[in-house]
Amino acid sequence: xxxxxxxxxxxxxxxxxxxxxxxxxxxxxxxxxxxxxxxxxxxxxxxxxxxxxxxxxxxxxxxxxxxxxxxxxxxxxxxxx
Amino acid sequence: xxxxxxxxxxxxxxxxxxxxxxxxxxxxxxxxxxxxxxxxxxxxxxxxxxxxxxxxxxxxxxxxxxxxxxxxxxxxxxxxxxxxxxxxxxxxxxxxxxxxxxxxxxxxxxxxxxxxxxxxxxxxxxxxxxxxxxxxxxxxxxxxxxxxxxxxxxxxxxxxxxxxxxxxxxxxxxxxxxxxxxxxxxxxxxxxxxxxxxxxxxxxxxxxxxxxxxxxxxxxxxxxxxxxxxxxxxxxxxxxxxxxxxxxxxxxxxxxxxxxxxxxxxxxxxxxxxxxxxxxxxxxxxxxxxxxxxxxxxxxxxxxxxxxxxxxxxxxxxxxxxxxxxxxxxxxxxxxxxxxxxxxxxxxxxxxxxxxxxxxxxxxxxxxxxxxxxxxxxxxxxxxxxxxxxxxxxxxxxxxxxxxxxxxxxxxxxxxxxxxxxxxxxxxxxxxxxxxxxxxxxxxxxxxxxxxxxxxxxxxxxxxxxxxxxxxxxxxxxxxxxxxxxxxxxxxxxxxxxx
Numbered sequence: 001x002x003x004x005x006x007x008x009x010x011x012x013x014x015x016x017x018x019x020x021x022x023x024x025x026x027x028x029x030x031x032x033x034x035x036x037x038x039x040x041x042x043x044x045x046x047x048x049x050x051x052x053x054x055x056x057x058x059x060x061x062x063x064x065x066x067x068x069x070x071x072x073x074x075x076x077x078x079x080x081x
Numbered sequence: 082x083x084x085x086x087x088x089x090x091x092x093x094x095x096x097x098x099x100x101x102x103x104x105x106x107x108x109x110x111x112x113x114x115x116x117x118x119x120x121x122x123x124x125x126x127x128x129x130x131x132x133x134x135x136x137x138x139x140x141x142x143x144x145x146x147x148x149x150x151x152x153x154x155x156x157x158x159x160x161x162x163x164x165x166x167x168x169x170x171x172x173x174x175x176x177x178x179x180x181x182x183x184x185x186x187x188x189x190x191x192x193x194x195x196x197x198x199x200x201x202x203x204x205x206x207x208x209x210x211x212x213x214x215x216x217x218x219x220x221x222x223x224x225x226x227x228x229x230x231x232x233x234x235x236x237x238x239x240x241x242x243x244x245x246x247x248x249x250x251x252x253x254x255x256x257x258x259x260x261x262x263x264x265x266x267x268x269x270x271x272x273x274x275x276x277x278x279x280x281x282x283x284x285x286x287x288x289x290x291x292x293x294x295x296x297x298x299x300x301x302x303x304x305x306x307x308x309x310x311x312x313x314x315x316x317x318x319x320x321x322x323x324x325x326x327x328x329x330x331x332x333x334x335x336x337x338x339x340x341x342x343x344x345x346x347x348x349x350x351x352x353x354x355x356x357x358x359x360x361x362x363x364x365x366x367x368x369x370x371x372x373x374x375x376x377x378x379x380x381x382x383x384x385x386x387x388x389x390x391x392x393x394x395x396x397x398x399x400x401x402x403x404x405x406x407x408x409x410x411x412x413x414x415x416x417x418x419x420x421x422x423x424x425x426x427x428x429x430x431x432x433x434x435x436x437x438x439x440x441x442x443x444x445x446x447x448x449x450x451x452x453x454x455x456x457x458x459x460x461x462x463x464x465x466x467x468x469x470x471x472x473x474x475x476x477x478x479x480x481x482x483x484x485x486x487x488x489x490x491x492x493x494x495x496x497x498x499x500x501x502x503x504x505x506x507x508x509x510x511x512x513x514x515x516x517x518x519x520x521x522x523x524x525x526x527x528x529x530x531x532x533x534x535x536x537x538x539x540x541x542x543x544x545x546x547x548x549x550x551x552x553x554x555x556x557x558x559x560x561x562x563x564x565x566x567x568x569x570x571x572x573x574x575x576x577x578x579x580x
Contacts, residue, residue, distance in 0.1 A: 005541055007477050007502065007513065009489050009500050009501065010489075012493055013489050013493075014412050014415055014416070014451075014454060014487055014489050014490035014493065015412070015415075015416055015476045015477075015485060015486065015487050015489060015490070016476060016477040016485075016486040016487075016488065016489060016500075016501075016502050016513075017474055017475070017476060017477065018474055018475045018476070018477050018537055018540075018541075019474060020474075036473070037472070037473060037474055040457070040461075040469065041457065041458070041461070041469050041470065042415075042419075042454040042457050042458060043454070043457065044453075044456075044457055071511070072511065072541075073504075073511045073513065075501045075502060075504070077500065077501070
């Protein structure tokens with residue numbers, strides 16, 4: 001369990017964000033942590049599940065940051081499924 | 082007074098080049114301070130400035146300029162003229178002084194380096210005047226805001242900004258160190274005087290002076306006009322330097338130096354001038370959009386100039402530059418307004434209905450690509466939740482231009498193939514770039530840039546404590562009273578009784 005910085009992009013937003021996540025966070029939580037800075041602030045909320053995409057490939061929801069072998073400051077995109 | 086006409090003695094007195102005998106060329110003009118790019122010394126002696134002035138003429142002219150502009154300042158200082166200016170315009174002025182005043186003074190270093198290490202006596206003569214010019218610009222642009230301190234305390238950022246670690250100040254230092262503080266004389270002539278001054282600031286100052294007069298800011302208008310007359314002269318050091326390079330088979334060197342600094346100038350120009358023109362200038366006084374200004378003055382006039390020398394448009398012109406012209410400064414405006422506590426001025430949202438209509442007219446599609454963000458923001462303000470418009474984390478910042486990475490906006494607006502930033506892993510460190518040209522500039526001279534720590538690198542490296550937004554604001558030198566707020570206290574969201 002340790003803080004881990006990622007570059008977060010929420011689908012439709014305008015900026016790349018520095019988002020601290022935890023190495024134990026599954027991708028569902030990572031998506032929520034990125035969305036917190038965007039949804040309802042600049043991008044209207046949608047009642048749809050969110051998924052994490054890394055280099056064009058979806059990462060399974062239950063996979064944690066540690067299990068996904070991310071490097072610090074990897075770029076993660078949050079998209080609606 | 083001399084009894085001869087200037088033309089009869091000028092060339093003789095300003096052009097005393099000679100062959101060295103006590104020291105060699107490298108000792109007198111080290112490559113690090115004056116890169117010859119392999120061109121022999123005698124070839125440089127053909128350097129000929131297009132605008133000629135003698136020292137006595139220079140001093141006579143400058144005294145007249147200073148007398149005129151300081152008189153205007155003295156008179157206006159006793160009036161209520163500043164109090165009655167539009168809040169957005171005031172923000173543009175406070176931002177301008179902080180970003181420009183001290184860099185003008187530092188530009189004197191670049192000029193004095195050319196004054197000592199320029200490769201021809203005529204050039205060194207002209208650069209000496211340039212050094213005096215920049216010293217004057219530093220002084221006048223710290224003095225004028227000083228006289229406004231009783232009306233706007235943040236005018237002290239004219240002197241303070243560049244001495245802080247505020248993110249915009251870091252960006253300005255990085256740019257200007259690259260352009261002149263840590264540049265050799267030959268490259269400075271092309272990158273500072275030709276690319277930045279001839280290409281951007283000389284024309285920008287003309288536009289700003291006209292805008293200032295339109296909005297009734299006679300003080301700033303007189304100041305900028307006065308500075309511009311100096312810029313128009315000393316910016317001409319680039320032309321003859323490029324000619325020497327091109328005539329001696331070094332066109333590629335000139336092209337590379339221009340390509341490098343045109344992009345960097347564009348980004349800082351979009352940040353300061355783009356936002357000021359399209360969002361901070363009162364709507365009734367906008368004579369053109371930023372894009373129209375760029376197309377007319379930069380893209381046409383400046384490009385014609387460097388094509389005259391046989392140079393081409395930079396390699397990124399069509400795909401990256403013209404694309405960014407449509408969206409980049411809109412994204413920066415949204416970012417600066419969102420992270421407004423991190424700047425020393427009050428960002429003006431500029432989001433009244435009439436202003437949004439103007440943006441849509443000037444940038445067809447603006448409502449779909451950018452208005453949608455402001456719709457959500459406006460709804461939050463109207464719902465009494467302004468806290469939702471404020472940030473809780475940081476944007477990533479480009480390791481080249483040091484400006485927040487807004488590539489997702491370019492993607493969302495249909496101008497980029499991906500929203501993702503560009504990454505480079507080098508010697509165990511990860512670098513992030515906002516655009517291909519920024520990454521290209523870094524990779525061309527990675528040894529020059531790789532050691533720099535951007536604001537996010539400092540945050541992640543533990544230099545900012547406590548590691549949160551409050552700690553960052555303190556690190557940036559911003560007390561709560563100095564942090565930017567919405568310039569009109571959200572009046573744009575309440576218009577037409579919709580609040």
